[in-house]
Amino acid sequence: MDAARLLEDYARGDFFLATAHRTILGSGAATELTGTDEARLAERVRRALGDAPTPIAAGVLPFDSAADGGTPARLVIPEGVRFAGRPHPAVDRLPRRHVGLPERVTPVPEGRRHAEAVADAVRRLGERGLRKVVLARALDLEFAEPVRPEAILHNLVKDNDRGYTFAAGLPGGRTLVGSSPELLLSRQGDRVVSHPHAGSMPRSADPVTDRQNGEALLASRKDHIEHAVLAEAVAEALRPFCRKLDAPEKPELVSTPTMWHLGTTITGELADRDVTALHLAAALHPTPAICGTPTESARELVTELEPFERGYYAGAVGWVDAEGDGEWAVTIRCAEVAERSLRLYAGGGIVPESDPGAELDETSAKFATLAEAMGLPRGWLAEF
Numbered sequence: 001m002d003a004a005r006l007l008e009d010y011a012r013g014d015f016f017l018a019t020a021h022r023t024i025l026g027s028g029a030a031t032e033l034t035g036t037d038e039a040r041l042a043e044r045v046r047r048a049l050g051d052a053p054t055p056i057a058a059g060v061l062p063f064d065s066a067a068d069g070g071t072p073a074r075l076v077i078p079e080g081v082r083f084a085g086r087p088h089p090a091v092d093r094l095p096r097r098h099v100g101l102p103e104r105v106t107p108v109p110e111g112r113r114h115a116e117a118v119a120d121a122v123r124r125l126g127e128r129g130l131r132k133v134v135l136a137r138a139l140d141l142e143f144a145e146p147v148r149p150e151a152i153l154h155n156l157v158k159d160n161d162r163g164y165t166f167a168a169g170l171p172g173g174r175t176l177v178g179s180s181p182e183l184l185l186s187r188q189g190d191r192v193v194s195h196p197h198a199g200s201m202p203r204s205a206d207p208v209t210d211r212q213n214g215e216a217l218l219a220s221r222k223d224h225i226e227h228a229v230l231a232e233a234v235a236e237a238l239r240p241f242c243r244k245l246d247a248p249e250k251p252e253l254v255s256t257p258t259m260w261h262l263g264t265t266i267t268g269e270l271a272d273r274d275v276t277a278l279h280l281a282a283a284l285h286p287t288p289a290i291c292g293t294p295t296e297s298a299r300e301l302v303t304e305l306e307p308f309e310r311g312y313y314a315g316a317v318g319w320v321d322a323e324g325d326g327e328w329a330v331t332i333r334c335a336e337v338a339e340r341s342l343r344l345y346a347g348g349g350i351v352p353e354s355d356p357g358a359e360l361d362e363t364s365a366k367f368a369t370l371a372e373a374m375g376l377p378r379g380w381l382a383e384f
């Protein structure tokens with residue numbers, strides 16, 4: 001099966017995931033499973049897959065299922081599932097799709113206020129005994145015409161030949177679409193892998209500046225601190241499930257077409273095969289890549305300082321099969337698409353060494369993944 005065909009067949013409401021190794025299209029919903037307790041949901045999914053018409057359950061976990069109003073995890077057992085190999089080079093031959101310019105862009109909160117929230121967070125980290133918190137902001141884009149998530153997905157897949165490029169149906173007919181660099185967890189047999197990311201610099205069209213940005217990130221003490229908090233937390237969360245765990249001491253420089261990051265590949269050997277990829281994803285989430293350390297105090301600070309609900313941003317997207325294998329990516333570099341509007345999200349890790357202005361610029365740079373896929377003029381969203 002050709003991955004380009006799966007991309008062309010994707011329709012709103014379907015589940016789509018393209019990675020460096022495979023492409024999955026889940027169409028329709030034979031069974032829908034929702035819940036605010038992810039560990040219990042993992043059990044229900046395991047039972048439901050026992051006599052399901054298709055081999056996987058796929059969907060999204062929210063940032064915080066206990067948030068006001070309740071944002072439930074949503075998985076479906078699709079009516080039909082098709083698999084293909086990696087999307088590139090097959091999708092290269094497809095033309096780009098037109099998305100259209102928004103009529104209005106509203107930052108939530110305004111950039112200046114986000115920088116103030118970062119300064120506030122830096123002060124409160126010490127007061128509350130936090131090592132790190134991740135603060136995000138959003139941009140609301142309104143369009144005169146209906147927005148087509150299939151067009152945005154199409155361009156995201158073309159632009160991003162690595163990473164985890166996804167679309168998933170949300171309650172209320174909305175769609176979460178994005179391209180995340182970050183693997184929360186994959187399980188295949190008894191092998192588990194996580195590839196946490198923290199520490200960022202923008203890519204540049206100028207090769208010299210681009211290389212310098214990567215080198216500056218590798219040399220940045222602040223970014224290594226931000227990353228170490230994350231890598232330690234992921235290793236500690238995986239350790240109880242593994243009879244062997246390999247967590248390198250130093251991160252490596254990794255890249256997307258728009259950002260440089262620090263990443264650590266953590267691998268383990270699962271002790272108990274009854275623990276599925278979804279159980280493990282639920283146990284790891286929320287990591288300090290998108291929440292903070294310690295988790296509960298960081299989550300409280302996020303709720304106090306961010307003037308919006310994260311919903312499915314900073315959650316997870318992926319699939320699990322009847323054997324318990326599966327793959328879950330962190331839902332960053334994404335947008336939630338409604339009928340004629342969409343909300344873009346971007347966040348960054350704050351540690352005592354963080355600078356508010358630099359953090360604001362970092363979120364602007366992170367919007368570029370979606371901005372490029374929407375065909376917005378380069379740097380246009382940076383104004384907001």
Ligand SMILES: C=C(O[C@H]1C=CC=C(C(=O)O)[C@@H]1O)C(=O)O
Pocket residue numbers: 134136182197198199200261288289290332333345346347348349366
């Ligand atoms: C929270 C986001 O990115 C995370 C992943 C990579 C680098 C990050 C950072 O350097 O702050 C964040 O932890 C986001 O893109 O919204």
